[in-house]
Structures are given as C-alpha cells and as structure tokens.
Amino acid sequence: FGIGDDCFYDHTFSLRCNQTSPSPTPIYGTNLEVLSITLVEGQIRFPSSVARQCYSGSGEPLPYRHPGSWSWTNLPFFTFSRHNTLVATGCDAIAWFRVKRSLNRSYSLGCSTQCASLQEADKNIESCSGGSGCCQIEIPEGVHFINITARSDNNY
Known part of the structure; x- marks a missing residue:
C-alpha cells in the first residue's frame, strides 16, 4: 500500500x-477510511456502518440516519477475515446477513435475541456472553459480498 505515484504495488x-480531517487520514477507493494495515497478517481494517431499526413506545419505526440494512459490495480485491462478527442487541432483535463467496455460492446466516425485559438486555450489552438480549455470529472467511439486515418481529 502507498500514497502517490510509484509508491504502491498496483x-x-x-x-x-x-488532509481535511483534524489529523491526516488514509483513504482507500472513493471515500473509505483505513483504520489500520497489518502486513504480517495481511489485513487492512475499515470502519463499518451499523444497521439498526428502532421503535417508539407504541411500536412505530423511528427515523434514523442509518438504515435497517447495508451492503458492502465495492471491495472486490478484499475478503472478510475471521475477525468479523455480526452482533445483534435488544429484545426481539433479528439480524442476518447474506454473503457471496463466489458468483455461484451464496447463503444466509443470522441470529435472534429474546429477553424478559429491557433491563435484562442491558445487563448483557457489554459482553454478549450468551445471556438474553444479545446474539452474535461469525462472518465466514473469504466472503467478497455482504448484505446485513436488522429488524424486529414485535417492534420493540
């Protein structure tokens, strides 16, 4: 990786x-911030969006800047590694992702949460260690395309 002519492999x-941010930030492609590059492990880290769906006390969807789903499709030269995990939090949350490893192989994986109360979910929000109100699933290695969706069956 490199910045400037003849300073990168291809x-x-x-x-x-x-240069417009408070501290200079490396950018890949059109506008993707690079968090870190580890040559020994062959990894580059990018920030990701949060797919969320929130509801009012009466069960109406609340407008948020981040949609209930997002896709990561514009990185054809990179794949996801074993360090990527999908986490869903809250009561009655459902999160899943559809992935493609190649043109002919795609599938969906996901998880759902349940809890007796929001207070019960709050206890597990930090660790997501198998308690109620939180679930997680690893994103498989080698994935080139991902579409993540979050929703709730009962709107709370």
Whole structure:
C-alpha cells in the first residue's frame, strides 16, 4: 500500500490522504477510511456502518440516519477475515446477513435475541456472553459480498 505515484504495488493498493480531517487520514477507493494495515497478517481494517431499526413506545419505526440494512459490495480485491462478527442487541432483535463467496455460492446466516425485559438486555450489552438480549455470529472467511439486515418481529 502507498500514497502517490510509484509508491504502491498496483492501483488496487493505492491510497490517498484526506488532509481535511483534524489529523491526516488514509483513504482507500472513493471515500473509505483505513483504520489500520497489518502486513504480517495481511489485513487492512475499515470502519463499518451499523444497521439498526428502532421503535417508539407504541411500536412505530423511528427515523434514523442509518438504515435497517447495508451492503458492502465495492471491495472486490478484499475478503472478510475471521475477525468479523455480526452482533445483534435488544429484545426481539433479528439480524442476518447474506454473503457471496463466489458468483455461484451464496447463503444466509443470522441470529435472534429474546429477553424478559429491557433491563435484562442491558445487563448483557457489554459482553454478549450468551445471556438474553444479545446474539452474535461469525462472518465466514473469504466472503467478497455482504448484505446485513436488522429488524424486529414485535417492534420493540
């Protein structure tokens, strides 16, 4: 990876520097911030969006800046690693992802949460250690495309 002409292996390893942020930030592609690069492990870290769906006390969906689903499709030269996990929190939350490993192989995986009360869910929010109100599932290695969706069956 590198910034500037002749400072990278080929165009797929080209970075640019965002000088408008408080501290210079490396950018990959159009506008994807690079959090870190680890050459020994062959990893590059990017931030991800949060898919969320929130509801009012009466069960009406609340408008949020982040949608209930998002896709990551514009990184054809990269795959997800074993360090990626989908986490769902709250009572009555359902989260799943559809992945593609190749043009001919796609499938969906997911998890759901249940709890007796919101207070019970709050106890497990930090660790997601198998209690109620939280579930997690690993995103398989080698995935090139991912679409994540979050929802609730009972709108709370």
